[in-house]
Amino acid sequence: MVESTPDDDGRLLARIARSDADALGAIYDRYGGPVYSLAQSLLRDAQTAQEVTQDVFLAIWRDAAAYDPQRGSPRAWILAVAHHKSVDTLRRQRRHAAVELTDTVTGDDPDVVSEALQRLEGARVQRALAALPAEQRTVLVLAYYGGYTQREIAGRLGTPLGTVKTRMRDGLLRLRAALRTAEEMVR
Amino acid sequence: MTHEEAQELIPAYALDALDPDEMRTAEAHFSVCEECRRELASLREATALLVEGAPRSAPPAALRDRVLGAAQPARRLAARPRPWPWAWTGWAAAALAVVVLGSVSLSLERRVAAMRGEAAAEARLLSLLASPSAETVELAGTTAGSARLVFAPGRAGGVLVVSGLPDPGGRSIYQLWLISRARPESAGVFRPSGGTATLVPVDANVSRYRAVAISVEPGPAGSPQPTTKPLLAGAVAPGG
Structure with a gap:
């Protein structure tokens, strides 16, 4: 994983807040791997993991202006968004599966x-x-x-x-x- | 939910392990409690460590292009709160005159009459707000002034009535937030008018939310998400 300091990341988020797409590219280069790995390990499906990863970075793009350093490092914030969105998708899938396979899924x-x-x-x-x-x-x-x-x-x-x-x-x-x-x- | 109860939920919240109901209740408290937000931030540094335990897999190279392609400035701007709907000031002021204050000063009444349009839609909204089932959320906090949100349960539309709030200073404005899930939703921005009550029309269905809050944000359009601690906040009564 690329090591980066909270300061660097914070500066990138500030640029993203001003709609600087290059800065989003730089944040993606740092965190695309961990975000995708987390999504893939929870969802176990490459296609869904890609969708969730895209969702995560679009949320960063949209919400960077609201990022507050007092609420934690950029890294912790980005990975919290990634976990939340992955889990959200996983639970939707599980609910769906539970409806379709009521009896067989209970003992997974x-x-x-x-x-x-x-x-x-x-x-x-x-x-x-x-x-x-x-x-x-x-x-x-x-x-x-x-x-x-x-x-x-x-x-x-x-x-x-x-x-x-x-x-x-x-x-x-x-x-x-x-x-x-x-x-x-x-x- | 008390502060102590909310504190207990922070670790599970940081792990996304709460039921949806608990999560919403916790968020309503976090939105008004800086201490809890700091603790959450600190625990998230610990959960961020856990990501290293996920087996590494590389995203396909094309994903980077897709992400950057989808991140257009227009898309981000579209997610910003809409500017203050000035056209609604008329009905909001009229609604206030009838519903909220009960007795209004003559000068305000004249001002309201001057601003008030005659459209049928205004009259409908007015009668909706005048309905006996109208509910009020009192916002409390650390700043001078008061604010209350009046709405009809189960239906869209309400009015925030603000009085005595200090000028937010410089280019800042106040922004109203409705809170039900992970992210507070903007319900508009406003500047207090000196001396008289300020009215902020809200077009969401307030009874779908758990809490409302007001923070100071950069003007003129406000922020997509709160960037400062809420000055005033109040809980929407469950089932209200």
Whole structure:
């Protein structure tokens, strides 16, 4: 992945806000890969992943003027848009599939967690997730890479919703703490 | 939803793991709470790390051209809020005179009469707003002045009534936002008129939203999305 600083990205977003298409091209060159990879890994279909990717960059084009640095780095904002749009599309597909195949879909692959963990890339993420208690890791992976809601996760795992909520909260807070420690060690 | 309840939802929100209802409620709170927005921003830095765990696949080269081809300036401009519909000031002022203030000063009444058109559409909107089912959302916040949004539940059209708001300064204007989902929708921009109430016609169906808010934005057209903290905000009563 191309490393870029929040400042560079921020300047590009400011240019996009002024309808500078070259700046959108530069942002695409930085984030097109990660955005497409995320969409592809959630949706598992190249055509849909391309549509979602296009959607994400058009949203950036449209909303760059409203981007506020206080609400996080450009990178975090762009990837949040990418995850949200991918998950949105995935849930529409699942609803559609559930209507068509009411009985057959209910028990879909129970091993989505171990599968996701096996194909996890990126040493940083693997380390950070490996440091979490297993039950927190499970709910984070199901939410982020599986696109499931807390309620769906509770249903899949047969765990009370309140417990899933706690694990998700604790897991993400811990992941953030680990990330901060890692950044301090680099400095 | 209390601040503490909303805070609890931030991690799941950052992971897109909330049910649609919870998501909307959380967003209505985030739109008026800077502390929650900061926490969300911070957690999103952590979720952004997770993207590195997705297996890398390269988008086809043609996708770049498609994206840039679709990103035309006109398309972006079209998404901007429409300019203030000045032509509606007449009915809005008339509606206010009847519905909101109840008793109006003679000078305002004269001004309203001067501005008021005679079109049948105005009369229809007026009677709609005068209906007994009309609801009011009071906006509260940290600034001087007051604002309330009057609307007829289940139907399009309403009027925002603003008084005592300070001049936003320079080329800035106030912008009204309707909030139901991830992104607040602009419901128009306005400048307070000194001394008297300012009326902002709203043509959306307000009962479809969870909350309304007002922020200061660059003029004259406002922003596609809020760029400053809301000064005033209020919740639309559920089922209202």
